[in-house]
Amino acid sequence: MALTLTIGTPYKAQGASNPPSYIEFVDFNSIVIQNSVQVASDTMEFTLIIHNNEIDSPVAGNEVIFKDDDTIEFGGVLTSIDRALGPEPSIKILHCSCKDYVYFLNRRYVNKLYASQAAGVTVKEILTDLYTNSNSDVHYEFFKDNVTNVDNGDTLAAFTFDKIVPSQAFDMIAQSTGMQWWIDFDKKVYFKLLNTKNATHLEELKLNVEDDINTHYNFTESESVDGIATQIILRDMTLLSTTSQVDRFTGLKDGKDHQSETKKIFMLNRTPFTFLHV
Secondary structure, eight states, X not given: OOXXXXXXXOOSSSSOSSOOBOGGGEEEEEEEEEOOTTSSSOEEEEEEEXXXXXXXXXXXXXXXXXXXXXXXXXXXXXXXXXXXXXXXXTEEEEEEEEEETHHHHTTSXXXXXXXXXXXXXXXXXXXXXXXXXXTSOHHHHHHXXXXXXXXXXXXXXXXXXXXXXXXXXXXHHHHHHTEEEEEOTTSOEEEEETTOSOOGGGTTOOOOTTTOTTTSTTOOOOOOOTTSSOOOOOOSOOOOOSSOXXXXXXXXXXXXXXXXXXXXXXXXXXXXXXXXOO
């Protein structure tokens, strides 16, 4: 297994021209890659530790390609960097955040009425319009010229997009036709029916937590009974006391009227129970 992490100037083909490798400066415990077809943009985070300016610090906007031999584990754009000093001023710590190539797609808005046609045809037309309106941007050129993985799908009614980013437009088209779209780490746009593309990295995966310590070295298991039983919660309730209280009301001596009033009402110092009580 040969890991490589190249960071350099973006290029329209896969990878920049001879970008420098930063693999020896990476804190491998910091690498986090999130890859999902449910979210348009995959992400990657990692930390670089550079001593004595052994290599130039990357800058936001650089292209990032993380590979395991010939397999691209992540490809995208360095979108933000948090810089800090280490224990000594000669040590620079760079916390890097990256997005995949959807970043290149979402740099212009889609603002047009598209006629009724196959969903994939609309996707291709949007990619062509993005290139036409971008003064021949090299990335939009690459997107529009690499659409062999865009299937036509069902026919859509006329669609109007009012200044939305392309990824949102593709989401709307995909949801209307039961399809899914993504940009792979080869920078090509994919537009496929749901469940037609298998996750190849899971085909040979077997759950053997006892013997396979290489694949499942960090396996954890949790068990809990929280939330299984039903709870009764009573609020602002009144309980019937098990004790009794006697109130004695007296007026003047010998039970005469009080201050010339008959049937004098004396207020209780508490709220008595009513017929409807708990």
